[in-house]
Amino acid sequence: MARLSTVIWGALSLLGSAFGYANPGACSGTCTNTHDPSIIRRSSDGTYFRFSTGGKIAVHTAPALTGPWTYKGAALPSGSSIDLDGNQDLWAPDVALVGSTYYLYYSVSTFGSQDSAIGVATSSSLDVGTWTDLGSTGIRSSSGKPYNAIDPNLVQDGSTYLLTFGSFWRDIYQVPMASPPKAVASGSSGAYNVAYDSVKTDEEGAFVYKNGAYYYLFYSKGQCCGYDASKPAAGGEYKIMVCRSSSATGGYVDAAGKACTSSGGTVVLESHGNVYGPGGQGVYNDPTHGPVLYYHYVDTTIGYADGQKRFGWNTINFSSGWPVV
Template sequence: MVLLGTLILGFIPLLGSVLGYANPKACSGTCTNSHDPAIIRRADGTYFRFSTGGKIAIHTAPDIAGPWTYRGAAILSGSSINLPGNQDLWAPDVTLVGNTYYLYYSVSTFGVQNSAIGVATSSTMDAGSWTDHGATGVRSDSSKPYNAIDPNLINVDGTYYLTWGSFWKDIYQAQMKASPLTLASGVSSYQLAYDPATTAVEGAFVFKYGNYYYLFYSQGKCCGYDAGLPKPGEEYKIKVCRSTTATGGFVDKNGVACTRGGGTVVLESHGNVYGPGGQGVYQDPKYGPILYYHYVDKTIGYRDGDKRFGWNTIDFSSGWPVV
């Protein structure tokens, strides 16, 4: 009976991993107002969460699980970029460069290609401490193959690259200056991911683990679920490709190029979790690598304002991320 019980207990977690996805881990405090979250931990142990809306809302907590407390807006006066949407900033991304935090954000309006990526800096990340520097040089209009939103910065052996993009021809990247306020002189952008079947690809995040760079991104319809749900499977989900370099050659688990519609699902709707996306990955000193994202809890509501903060630990033991 002891052996049988051991076998049954050992089978339960395996069954869960085969039949579904892990639910989001605990979150306390303010767990809404978390569309397109960006997570970083300050040296004093304080976690910061930045999110779309409210001129980039700032929340802090003593642990990734909370309790999260609203602290105010990052870009108090809105962006200095002269485009529609410069008072309603999207999709923040935050990185520590030397002793300075760089906060990248999007200036756009829904469904248009007239967009730009801006940047602000701070030495503490506290509300009221951010200096807006405006345009990074990444801008789009109808002449471009991409939409200049959803920025993500990565440091590759001392060289910085900014990845961005949404719909049209999806995800692009270019090199930044050594102090990454603007694009490096004379550089051209290049495509990292494209799905010609939907073009609904955005929110890329490049993360290095082991010998690989992993390109996480969101695919599907992100928003407006309270006005009408998309067809099953067409809502937001998180996918991934990987490469041995950060600047291209990304393929999915089946070897299909990410520029030709490839992409392996990491997390999608399950149970009461609907439309997870807007993700990032963080190497947490306590929990190890974590995937963080927003999602709708079906038991709470489908409005964009109901989007909740979700996070899970990631297992890379197979060479591919599993939550």
Template sequence: MRYNFVVSLLSAASVVYGYGDPMACSGVCNNAHDPALIRRDDGTYFRFSTGAKIAIHSAPSITGPWTYKGAAIPAGSKINLKGKDDLWAPDVTKVGDTYYLYYSVSSFGVQDSAIGVATSKDLTKWTDLGATGIASKAGKNYNAIDSALYWDGSKFVMSFGSFWNDLFVVNMANPPAKTSGTAATNIAFKPEGEHAQEAPFIAKNGNYHYLFFSVGKCCGFDANRPAKGQEYKIQVCRSTSATSGFVDKAGKKCTEGGGTTVLESHGWVYGPGGQGVLYDPSLGPVLYYHYVDTRIGYGDGQKKFGINKIDFSSGWPVV
């Protein structure tokens, strides 16, 4: 009887918010703002995150125990902008035998921003190459932060953007240390409010390219929490092209405010975002992100690393 009662409670909780809680995490599970996750060929997992000149953590398992390994770019970026010693929003991808680590140089709320890149053969020692050619100044309709590299089957593309006209994509050279010189294309825009949309990440499943992104207020929850529902959450649109035509589950264009929610605040999980997708050899596709654990605290430095398995069986990602 007690077992059935517990099962009923768990089922009721699932009905209330419909999301699985993050997988277990051990070791250093904070220091995880805007995480980037990759698995090395020897099975070691590496996590990169905003701040401390891009903090590196590694673990023998995706759930830990995570250990701090130092800064990826300890001397700061070659890009001579304010923020070159406080780098944001890493993204890491392996191309051939080389890892590419993209990062943002910026200051909060301004467009004087640029996306840089560093390379490595082992994910531990990095050579900063500086600017990729993606940059923004006042007057541009985008902000050059929150980049993520993607291979669409024929070329490398870089998604990026935060506020202003929100999310963009630009073609990259091969190897992808620089842009190809083409203009950036708008792929998603929230026309209402503050245009609070950022952190695009494209992942392929089946015939579709899925554009994951974060919507709402990201930070400073300990000082000023937004109205309920206005905090960070993760949404998605999809397209048969990686550079245009993204729509949400209802068919609404992503450039006209579309977006189907994948993960939002629930239970003790608050403000999930800064996400990416990893295809893990044992778990399949997983969504990784940062979030606030309300049982611990709302500070930016307290944000934790979250992972959920993704089910694409409906044609849309469910965690």
């Protein structure tokens, strides 16, 4: 079955190469300046919330995934209590519902620095004005560590919570969290590596999503930012990759069976048409559209600046055992 799954995935990939990727789904309202989006739907009233980098975590809401998206304010208007440079310019939010409480994980850092930390805030409703900053989760990096403590993502594996994170250096790591997941689990042996490209260490933005028997590790690879000042060589811009494992804690491999910790990785979505540098992704099982891959991207007809990045989404199909846009 594993071999058949790989063959089917290969056939679908060839079709994707021949006919191109689907364009992003419809988006109305405020769809620009949406870097590293995190999407969640409040079940009590069906309101969609979109959290994104900048503006002390910008919050937008909409009645549907397609919009219209409306700006509501900052999730953490006073910034973070973490005593690090960058605590007023928070990055890469990740929002999850645990029990009846919403958890907002965020990064405190400055561009190119390894002096970074991951913080967390909680809310009972998701609304602006209701978030309480709890400060550091205990995940912090500095010069000499093998990882950078940014780009957090929470996944629940049975009764265990795991936080996947990391950027460049030795790429992507994971660590067990306490229950409730406000901090690293007591007695944890520390973070372990789940994805690493030894040739080009440019992997970040991990997101773990379970579908069927597998956990899928989605991540971004390539240059994320500054395209208006310095575009990378063709193919060096952001793209969305994936590996999978039957365990949330690792053993992730790509569609060819190559380990994600040994430079493995399969492309899910890359530049095409007017879409350039898609990344900063997540996956959400939408009640209307089914599983969707959401991300930010540059629309080349609008502009390449970081503030011009747009919110994108596509449905994804797992029928081959691998996600296909």
